[in-house]
Amino acid sequence: MLTMVIATLRQKLFELFRADRAPAGYRPGITLAHVRRNLGAANADLERLAVEVIERTESQLLMHLVMTEFVLRVPAATGGTASFEVHHGGAIRRNGIRVRRRSGNQALGRELQARLLADSALFQALMPLDFKRLRIELHNQQWCVRLEHMGGSEVVNRMPAFRRYIALSPVQRDHLLASLMGLQRLLSTL
Template identity: 80%
Template sequence: MTVITTLRQKLFELFRADRAPSGYRPGVTLAHLRRDLGLATLEVDGVAFEIVERTESQLLMHLVLTECVLRVPAAAGGAGSFEVHHGGAIRRSGIHVRRRAGNQALGRELQARLQADSVLFQALMPLDFKRLRIELHDQQWCVRLEHMGGSEVVNRMPAFRRYIALSAEQRVHLLATLAGLRRVLSGL
């Protein structure tokens, strides 16, 4: 019985989710992304945003992913959690909002505003994002945008490390999207 318990404890320690992956260099991917953005300060239309880094461990490799986080005061109270994604199986055909929690009417209003703002829509359509979450809590909107670029792949066998840069074109779309989201959410 003690051998099984010890073995289980060792396996738990080996595969703990909160443990940093082997070879992870905190802040290095953030520095690369800051260079790609080319901004002295992380601001869009005078509103500051932040970039956070997180890791995803997989067998013999890990990913270092970055998220742009934008906080916008909400015009009204309430709570909700929404995911934004591109529509279309092969070609992007639009922007869709999926409600995760909260008021269904708020999700429909968010969808309508994202599509009605032509500048934001034009920036979102070519933007290569992996995740775009928008949450409302305590009269504040929190946008978390994870772009495909600005990330790093680290493999142990064979050993390699590759940073996926944010292109100049994607940089323009990313900053325009953050500015547009700030504009749309500040009135909602």
């Protein structure tokens, strides 16, 4: 009897904390609708670049976040597999762009870093861009850029109950579009 109670309790706990379960109060597509409204005319430019805009949720104790990821795929001139994270340098003030190799060819990471710094238009777009994550991956002769902006996200709290959308400002929208176009240009030759 005790074994059955423990097994049932364990199953209930597993179902409660399952990672693939949508958080309570999550409204699929609502954040994307806000982002598309913020993008305005830039939606056409993103479609021309073949950028996919997706929602991603992150659950926390009594709240969840809905983040927006901009996914760009570019045919690669090189083969292999690699993964890189791009972030701003500097602890308090941004003083550059850094590329951190997660896996793959270290020389390719150095080449990516050098080209990011050499492309002044891309560098000027990335420096003021408020991104949370920027991952660049190479797989099956294709680059995949995943850029998660700090704007275009929603915070949903259960206790106290509130929901807040963090808008993507027009200035950030312009930097985002310039960054994605610059990354497409840079990666198509790498």
